[in-house]
Amino acid sequence: MTHYLLATICVEQGDLESASRSLRTALYLDANFALAHFAQGNLRLETGDVPGAMKCFENVVEIASTAAPDDPVPHGEGITAGRLVETVRRILTQVGGAL
Numbered sequence: 001m002t003h004y005l006l007a008t009i010c011v012e013q014g015d016l017e018s019a020s021r022s023l024r025t026a027l028y029l030d031a032n033f034a035l036a037h038f039a040q041g042n043l044r045l046e047t048g049d050v051p052g053a054m055k056c057f058e059n060v061v062e063i064a065s066t067a068a069p070d071d072p073v074p075h076g077e078g079i080t081a082g083r084l085v086e087t088v089r090r091i092l093t094q095v096g097g098a099l
Contacts, residue, residue, distance in 0.1 A: 001075055003029065004036050011043065019043055034063040034073055034084060041091075050095060057088045064088075 003026035010019035020043055026036040041056030064073065069082025076084070 001026075004033065004039065004075070007036075007039060007043075011039075016043060016047060032063050033075075034060050034081075035075055037063065038084065038088070041088075045091075045095065053095070054092070057092055060088050061085055 003022045007019040007022035007026065010016070010022060020040070023036050023040045023043065026033055027040070030036070037056045037059040041053045041060065044050075044053035044056060064081040064084045067073075067081035069080060069085075071081045073079050073081055073084050
């Protein structure tokens with residue numbers, strides 16, 4: 001969780017390289033951290049890495065789909081697994097992918 005929070009701070013400061021590094025560390029420590037995959041996907045979209053973003057978002061859907069749609073996402077401040085999947089699918093539609 002600490003590395004995820006550090007990544008969000010780095011994004012706010014415009015340090016995308018450090019944000020990406022912190023997210024990779026967060027995912028190394030917990031490969032099922034859906035929000036870290038989501039953040040990494042958004043970061044990759046922002047830097048133009050659409051294929052990398054798609055893979056991150058696929059990971060989000062895979063992880064979130066193992067929970068009931070109404071289950072809260074860990075560290076998600078109330079967002080549910082179903083809502084996270086809907087959000088990812090909307091993003092993928094906008095960038096031309098589909099899940």
